[in-house]
Amino acid sequence: MSVNNTIEGGHVAVIAFPFTSHVGPLLGLVKRLAAEAPEVMFSFFATHRSNKANFSDEEFLHNIRPFDVEDGLPEGFIPKGHPQEPVELFLKATPNNFKKSIEVAVSEIGREVTCVLSDAFLWICGKMAEEKGVPWIALITGGPFALTAHLYTDVIRQTFADKSLEECEEEPLKFIPGLSSVLVKDLPEGILSGNLESEFPKMLHNMSRMLPKATAVCVNSFEEIDPTVTNVLKSNFKKFLCVGPLSLTMSSQPASDEYDCLPWLDKYKPASVVYISFGSVIPLPPSEVIPLTEALEESGFPFLWSVRGNTKELIPKGFLERTAERGKIVPWTPQTQVLAHESVGAFVTHSGWKSICESIAGGVPMICRPFFGDQALNTRIVEDVWGIGFGIKSGAIAKYEMLSVLERTLVGEEGKKRRNKIGKLKGLAEMAVESGGSSTENFKTLLEIVTSVNI
The missing domain is CATH 3.40.50.2000 (Glycogen Phosphorylase B;)
Known part of the structure; x- marks a missing residue:
């Protein structure tokens, strides 16, 4: 099978991490890409609950279609209050839940997948893209600072291997460029603290190891926010693309103000x-x-x-x-x-x-x-x-x-x-988001990856 090196016939599988504020930035980026590439189809994969919330009342472009995936929750599931609980059940259902839905999308749309665009948390999408022989683009919905910390997970663990968390929590991360003011106690759970063998920390650790293999890593930020951190990340990835702030690049109508x-x-x-x-x-x-x-x-x-x-x-x-x-x-x-x-x-x-x-x-x-x-x-x-x-x-x-x-x-x-x-x-x-600005130029690079595909 071959697909022309143009936008004709392209099909991007967009795979969301359907929790907290992760879906909004990914969907916002997809809307912008879909507007610029009207002949490319974008299949958006998330749980039924997430899709219902994000696709219910809004008019979408003709080339964005939502598809539901299984959420992994047992029947009658009642959350106990910790935000990671439904996340870990969902992770246990991946990647099979996504693979099933992608098959449905390919059948309904009539186009093979030519690119995978996912939330970076879902590192398994890199392997899915590799199996299909297509580019994998990962979107970081958090910031470049947390991403840098995750990239240095192994170094951080080795540095403090001989100390308890209590002994090192006030120590600064002077050995990581751009994070010298950050203390150990500031680090996200899953790098040093918490149950490192549970699903969520393992997902983050695997993400840090898989992202350097991605065709491109995008982040909701702009290069000038911290040149040191930007350069660290550029040196770690094939392409590191700051495409934000996304709130300044959205061309859609303003959100409703129902409460005045x-x-x-x-x-x-x-x-x-x-x-x-x-x-x-x-x-x-x-x-x-x-x-x-x-x-x-x-x-x-x-x-x-x-x-x-x-x-x-x-x-x-x-x-x-x-x-x-x-x-x-x-x-x-x-x-x-x-x-x-x-x-x-x-x-x-x-x-x-x-x-x-x-x-x-x-x-x-x-x-x-x-x-x-x-x-x-x-x-x-x-x-x-x-x-x-x-x-x-x-x-x-x-x-x-x-x-x-x-x-x-x-x-x-x-x-x-x-x-x-x-x-x-x-x-x-x-x-950064003006014509010729760093985020605008990075978006053009992202668009080229999405629309210029050989299979």
């Missing part, structure tokens, strides 16, 4: 509002809800709070009434547009990479309360490397620390310095 957050923000002066969102995976622990509300109330700053799950039920009685004139609590916000609004002056965040990119794109300093994964490492970079935000020192929100960092961010010289620093990063990000 943007008109509400219009009422306030520039850089005066606190925006609060801890992502969609782990809600703020009940023990931290009251200290946060006390700090918000006492600070006097206007605030917009995106609350998920049952957190709203934990808010103290009377708080909503006492802060009604300057506070707004909603179950969802159009975050990219909120962070781009001039009235937002501080972002209280879980420090997920997508949120950090959106905060940089909006020029908004951060107050970081990390929970898991790469979030502690990201917090270290935000505070100690870039100087564009604060980390919660105690590891959990306390009233007076939160009051302090809110005032330091929104009032006085310290806040101005952080706004100036993130403003410079914002400028670099905007330049």
Whole structure:
């Protein structure tokens, strides 16, 4: 079988890691590729639940089609609260669940797969692409700093092999270029901490070993964010392509604002509002809800709070009434547009990479309360490397620390310095996505790989 060295007849198998905020960046990138390559078909593989959430209400291009894969969950499965539990069950179902669905897609579309584009976590896709004799493109939805740490997993383990985690947790990673300010305790679970023999850490370790074999590794970032780390990653991969911030490259219509957050923000002066969102995976622990509300109330700053799950039920009685004139609590916000609004002056965040990119794109300093994964490492970079935000020192929100960092961010010289620093990063990000910018040129390279295939 042969396929012409053009976009005619191309079929890209897009394989998602259907958890947390991984699907959005991958789907956003696919939309952009599909718009630029209208004759290439993009089959998007994720669980039924993920596809239903991401494909239900939106008009998609004619050349993007979702296909469901088995999620690996036993019948009647009830999660016990740890975010890795359904992930590990899903991983046990791979790669057979994807292979079955790819066969269905090939039959329905009538084209063999000519390229595999996957979330980098799913390293097994590299082997699937190798079996088919097609390129494998891996997308890192986290940042380049966590990727660097994962690449150095074996070196890190060897360096600290003779020490317990407690003995080395305060030691900096001075032996890794670009990570000299990062401490061992900041590393994502699965590199040194946690059960290293469970499915999730093994997946991450295998990813670090497989990615150098990929045709290209893409990341939601821009080269100028840290030239040292960029050069480290370029030296480790065949092609390392920064194609972000993805929030600045999306050409689709703005997200709906069903709770009128943007008109509400219009009422306030520039850089005066606190925006609060801890992502969609782990809600703020009940023990931290009251200290946060006390700090918000006492600070006097206007605030917009995106609350998920049952957190709203934990808010103290009377708080909503006492802060009604300057506070707004909603179950969802159009975050990219909120962070781009001039009235937002501080972002209280879980420090997920997508949120950090959106905060940089909006020029908004951060107050970081990390929970898991790469979030502690990201917090270290935000505070100690870039100087564009604060980390919660105690590891959990306390009233007076939160009051302090809110005032330091929104009032006085310290806040101005952080706004100036993130403003410079914002400028670099905007330049990267302009015509001729580094991310724009990297996207062209990615498009060439997707559309120019020989089988």
